[in-house]
Amino acid sequence: ETGVTQTPRHLVMGMTNKKSLKCEQHLGHNAMYWYKQSAKKPLELMFVYNFKEQTENNSVPSRFSPECPNSSHLFLHLHTLQPEDSALYLCASSQDYGQGNYGYTFGSGTRLTVV
Amino acid sequence: QQPVQSPQAVILREGEDAVINCSSSKALYSVHWYRQKHGEAPVFLMILLKGGEQKGHDKISASFNEKKQQSSLYLTASQLSYSGTYFCGTEDPYSGAGSYQLTFGKGTKLSVIP
Numbered sequence: 678e679t680g681v682t683q684t685p686r687h688l689v690m691g692m693t694n695k696k697s698l699k700c701e702q703h704l705g706h707n708a709m710y711w712y713k714q715s716a717k718k719p720l721e722l723m724f725v726y727n728f729k730e731q732t733e734n735n736s737v738p739s740r741f742s743p744e745c746p747n748s749s750h751l752f753l754h755l756h757t758l759q760p761e762d763s764a765l766y767l768c769a770s771s772q773d774y775g776q777g778n779y780g781y782t783f784g785s786g787t788r789l790t791v792v
Numbered sequence: 793q794q795p796v797q798s799p800q801a802v803i804l805r806e807g808e809d810a811v812i813n814c815s816s817s818k819a820l821y822s823v824h825w826y827r828q829k830h831g832e833a834p835v836f837l838m839i840l841l842k843g844g845e846q847k848g849h850d851k852i853s854a855s856f857n858e859k860k861q862q863s864s865l866y867l868t869a870s871q872l873s874y875s876g877t878y879f880c881g882t883e884d885p886y887s888g889a890g891s892y893q894l895t896f897g898k899g900t901k902l903s904v905i906p
Binding site: 681707708710717718719720722725726727728732733767771773779780781782783784785786 | 794824826832833834835836838839879881890891892893894895896897898899
């Protein structure tokens with residue numbers, strides 16, 4: 678366990694389904710992120726939340742909808758996905774530089790397969 | 793624009809050394825290094841802030857040349873546990889306060905064999 682917990686670990690969904698990914702951290706970090714990791718491509722930043730306020734939406738299609746109800750929880754709601762959305766979705770958290778704890782703490786990811 | 797890592801892959805015998813490079817076309821505020829083992833989460837190794845400082849972590853160290861917009865990760869006397877994919881993540885000077893947005897390279901796959 679890294680301190681950032683993601684559920685589920687694996688998800689298979691049809692293109693017409695609606696599902697949600699969950700991320701939880703109890704590290705006291707103020708920022709949370711969603712990244713997408715596809716085969717042979719670099720990690721792609723999707724969304725950034727700082728103190729539960731969204732500060733970045735990196736041109737992500739509207740079929741991905743994030744939600745951050747508090748600084749410890751982050752969701753990614755999925756609907757009408759495409760097969761090319763199949764990937765590993767990683768959640769990460771971090772603290773502000775001034776707090777002395779640098780770097781992202783990643784969760785283990787949700788392996789998503791769209792059929 | 794994503795940073796460029798080299799080499800893409802490297803195979804070492806235990807005890808050998810390796811250098812992984814990360815280059816960016818943009819001015820950088822910081823460079824992060826992570827290691828990801830197969831099926832696991834990426835793990836933070838170290839961060840280098842602009843100022844050219846070199847950092848160390850056990851037998852793994854790194855440098856950051858902000859003028860050249862490059863960072864290098866040095867692995868000395870490699871161990872089997874060093875195997876994995878190493879990613880650099882770069883932060884340009886324009887990230888918002890309180891959070892920092894990293895752009896990652898494609899990774900360098902390191903395999904250490906007995």
